[in-house]
Amino acid sequence: MLTIYGVYRSRASRNYWLAGELGLPFVSVPVMQARRVAEPYAADAPLNTTSPDFLSVNPTGLIPCIDDGGFVMTESLAINLYLARKHGGPLSGRTVTEEAEMLQWTMWAATEVEPHAVKIVLAFDTGIQDSEEGRSVIAKASEALARGFKRLDQHLAATGHVVGDRFTVADLNLAEVFRYAMGQPALFDAAPNVKAWLARCQARPAFKAMMETRSGELE
Known part of the structure; x- marks a missing residue:
């Protein structure tokens, strides 16, 4: 049985979405980020990334991680590539290419897009988006993202998918990274293929189910 460690309001959302796409049964262990817990080291604190029980599974203290029949793996995007490869089907690669x-x-998404996109999310999460500092952070992040949006927009013009002629784990991984930039609609307006592609990805039943569970979690 696959076990996914991490709350839905984290990068674990990517793994929960993929598990839904693949129809995989799984156990969810809702490990919270320590920064969201008032006293993460307290004896009665909810399970979080500093809890000994979690650190015994993942000593790095980061979510998500999975335990797949004794195989423990970290890094959300890599986990998705592994699960897609293991279980096959249309979400996985049909060829080595x-x-x-x-x-x-x-x-590319992890190194060139996410570092900038996550700054937009954090600005909104911390409530500084309307402050001088927040506007500066968002403006710089948006400027840095423009090139990536343009590259993906041109690529999607051919087939509407990241790889091949169908929705795959690559679409899912990139959709979850680009979702972080949704607070800046101008980026998507300037890249209509990206905007339409993300809307198609987020219209999938497995994504909607994941987001419904996510919305039910505590802030």
């Missing part, structure tokens, strides 16, 4: 493309696009 497709698998390489999925890895390439995922690493």
Whole structure:
């Protein structure tokens, strides 16, 4: 049985979404980020990333991680590539070339897009988006993201998918990274193919189910 450690309001959302797409049964262990817990080290604190029980599974103290029949793995995007590869089907690569493309696009999103997009999310999460500091952070992040949006927009113009001619784990991984930038609609308006693609990804039943569970979690 697959066990996913992490609350839905975290990067674990990517793994919960993929599990839904694959129809995988799983156990969810809702480990919270320590920064969201008033006293994370208290004896009665909810399970969080500093809790000994969690650190015994993942000593890095980061979520998400999975335990797949004794195989423990971290890094949300890599976990998705692993699960797609293991269980096969249309979400996985049909050829070695497709698998390489999925890895390439995922690493690109993780290194070139997410570091900037997450700054937008954090600005809103911390409530500074309307302050001078917040506006500066968002403006710089948006400027840095424009190039990535343009690249993906041009790529999607051909087939509407990141890899091949269908929805795959590459689409899911990138959709979860680009979701972080949704607080800046101008980026999507300037990249209509990205905007339409993300809307299609988020219209999928497994995404909606994941988000419904996520919305039910405590802030």
